[in-house]
């Protein structure tokens with residue numbers, strides 16, 4: 001605390017991770033990744049690939065390895081700079097798993113059982129409801145608290161997990177004195193919750209098994225056009241943001257996220273036009289939004305040595321920062337230090 005007072009110029013800290021479970025969707029992009037670049041200019045940021053979180057679905061090992069590297073490349077492809085931000089791979093930094101165990105002992109069973117993501121995922125993974133799935137938000141709390149993050153840019157879907165993180169931090173702080181910074185959510189206005197193209201009452205998820213439900217940020221333009229063409233809408237044929245028009249509301253929010261237009265401006269642009277025209281325009285906006293990311297990504301994957309160097313660099317810095325918090329916690333709770 002004294003340190004913080006002595007350095008009034010200190011930039012606020014931000015942390016956000018993304019799971020390498022599949023190629024990110026336009027939902028992840030508009031809800032999270034797109035803001036990350038801007039935030040990296042304004043704050044001290046730690047970004048990373050949450051490969052430990054991905055273990056909760058027991059992914060195929062070769063696939064996990066490939067997707068972790070691709071997700072890392074993607075972080076660079078969206079414009080993040082390893083000289084400016086810490087960009088890392090979670091499993092390379094042993095403090096995450098270590099802190100998660102400690103925090104498990106400061107999170108209550110009832111709290112974790114209330115998490116709606118756990119309940120949802122228990123339904124979709126009925127054959128594998130493992131304990132990792134249950135304590136997932138505790139690992140997320142460890143990720144955040146290790147870096148003393150002030151802000152966590154998240155989609156709407158992670159709000160409840162962040163609340164739990166704050167509750168754990170407050171409980172720990174009240175038992176042992178101020179140890180953790182209490183993080184706040186940073187939720188973008190548009191694109192905070194992009195919905196599935198096939199069931200617009202459900203959020204778009206990169207792990208959705210239906211390929212038509214989501215647009216991946218590496219999809220080719222013709223695939224993007226096809227997916228928007230088959231997006232579920234309604235029978236009213238009027239581009240207007242209104243209750244009950246989940247499909248159209250979702251397309252409007254995607255269009256707004258890509259173009260920066262307000263809903264009123266979008267309604268005016270498509271006044272008197274049908275859904276066919278609107279869907280084509282949304283697809284076109286998404287294609288153009290994602291084009292530079294896809295091109296940079298393909299270029300980066302050609303240079304594995306560069307990617308490995310960047311991962312090493314991120315590991316080193318992330319370890320240095322997170323160990324400070326880990327040591328403090330160990331001291332406070334009474335673990336022996338040599």
Ligand code: ATP
Pocket residue numbers: 016017018019020021022025027028029030031032153154155156157158191192193194195203204205206207208
């Ligand atoms: P999974 O199905 O594997 O959980 P996911 O699409 O939910 O995949 P995550 O890796 O859990 O992706 O989340 C990455 C980031 O994207 C988080 O900040 C999350 O809040 C955000 N996010 C996830 N889904 C959406 C969505 N549909 N709209 C906006 N933001 C989203």
Ligand code: MG
Pocket residue numbers: 157
């Ligand atoms: Mg998710």
